[in-house]
Amino acid sequence: MNILITGSRGQLGSQLMAMKWPGNTLYGYDLDMDITDRGAVQKTFEKVKPQAVIHCAAYTDVDGCEKHPKMCYAVNTRGTYNLVREAKAYHADFLLISTDYVFDGKKNAPYTEQDPPHPLSVYGDSKYQAEQVLEDYLDHYYLVRTTGIYSRFGKNFVDTIIKAAQKNSQLDIVNDQVCTPTYSLDLARCVHALMDSQKYGVYHATNAGQCTWYDFACRIFELLDFAVQLNPIASHRLGRQAQRPAYSVLENRNLEKNNICHMRSWKEALGDFLLHDYPPLNHGQNQ
Numbered sequence: 487m488n489i490l491i492t493g494s495r496g497q498l499g500s501q502l503m504a505m506k507w508p509g510n511t512l513y514g515y516d517l518d519m520d521i522t523d524r525g526a527v528q529k530t531f532e533k534v535k536p537q538a539v540i541h542c543a544a545y546t547d548v549d550g551c552e553k554h555p556k557m558c559y560a561v562n563t564r565g566t567y568n569l570v571r572e573a574k575a576y577h578a579d580f581l582l583i584s585t586d587y588v589f590d591g592k593k594n595a596p597y598t599e600q601d602p603p604h605p606l607s608v609y610g611d612s613k614y615q616a617e618q619v620l621e622d623y624l625d626h627y628y629l630v631r632t633t634g635i636y637s638r639f640g641k642n643f644v645d646t647i648i649k650a651a652q653k654n655s656q657l658d659i660v661n662d663q664v665c666t667p668t669y670s671l672d673l674a675r676c677v678h679a680l681m682d683s684q685k686y687g688v689y690h691a692t693n694a695g696q697c698t699w700y701d702f703a704c705r706i707f708e709l710l711d712f713a714v715q716l717n718p719i720a721s722h723r724l725g726r727q728a729q730r731p732a733y734s735v736l737e738n739r740n741l742e743k744n745n746i747c748h749m750r751s752w753k754e755a756l757g758d759f760l761l762h763d764y765p766p767l768n769h770g771q772n773q
């Protein structure tokens with residue numbers, strides 16, 4: 487099967503490209519197929535003739551989306567539409583990666599796939615509208631919502647705070663947003679299992695358990711045995727443009743029910759990542 491992966495130089499796209507896909511040929515595209523350009527998308531489909539599309543490309547700068555909403559909707563919603571239109575013409579399976587930010591965080595219990603979205607931010611709304619494009623145009627699709635991806639590729643919370651701790655003896659970390667950080671490798675394995683399953687539908691796919699970003703940071707430095715003072719703060723102190731859900735834990739109900747894959751706890755996944763996937767630290771810089 488020819489599989490077209492968008493956002494192939496991003497965190498999840500890179501992880502998917504790095505995996506083995508026996509019996510399949512992967513075609514990774516990033517900004518070399520600008521998904522906002524319908525002609526470029528058409529040409530790529532003509533060349534690749536995909537039987538499946540894994541759509542990871544997105545404008546993921548959540549605060550940037552508030553400042554540049556036109557660009558955000560062009561990439562996240564219209565870009566998805568351009569891909570969906572071609573996928574439909576080619577009868578290709580379609581998997582969209584979406585986000586916990588489609589929810590408003592007022593539930594205070596893990597969100598299931600049946601809960602109605604109510605995004606708080608431009609980014610969340612652009613992704614929710616992308617979800618609706620799938621529902622409107624495709625009969626068979628996988629809609630996969632995840633949270634807080636980290637990986638050895640690209641920009642993410644783990645890498646950012648480790649680098650910050652190498653330059654500062656104290657860090658302020660948000661302690662009033664609860665979610666579940668998710669290791670790209672576990673998510674990629676789950677995407678692989680879903681594509682094999684042909685059990686189409688809406689899925690939540692995150693590591694198990696929940697924590698605040700502060701809890702997560704404490705665990706990172708504990709595992710690294712790295713001394714830094716972490717100060718728990720309220721998110722409003724950061725003065726960020728986009729409102730984020732205070733609680734966006736997702737329950738992987740459909741993954742479990744359909745026996746697709748079981749996601750391990752965030753603590754176990756983080757330990758594995760830091761031990762096997764993250765480059766060794768130069769502890770000297772912390773002394």
Ligand SMILES: NC(=O)c1ccc[n+]([C@@H]2O[C@H](COP(=O)([O-])OP(=O)(O)OC[C@H]3O[C@@H](n4cnc5c(N)ncnc54)[C@H](OP(=O)(O)O)[C@@H]3O)[C@@H](O)[C@H]2O)c1
Binds near residue numbers: 492495499633636641
């Ligand atoms: N990261 C998270 O914590 C998180 C949480 C929940 C859901 N998600 C969703 O999961 C998916 C993968 O996330 P990720 O962290 O892997 O994202 P990422 O690292 O930001 O990768 C996205 C990729 O898409 C590319 N891209 C941006 N605009 C494009 C365009 N017009 N045409 C083609 N490619 C374009 C980006 O290029 P540039 O970097 O050069 O712009 C980047 O390489 C996204 O759909 C995101 O919405 C992410």
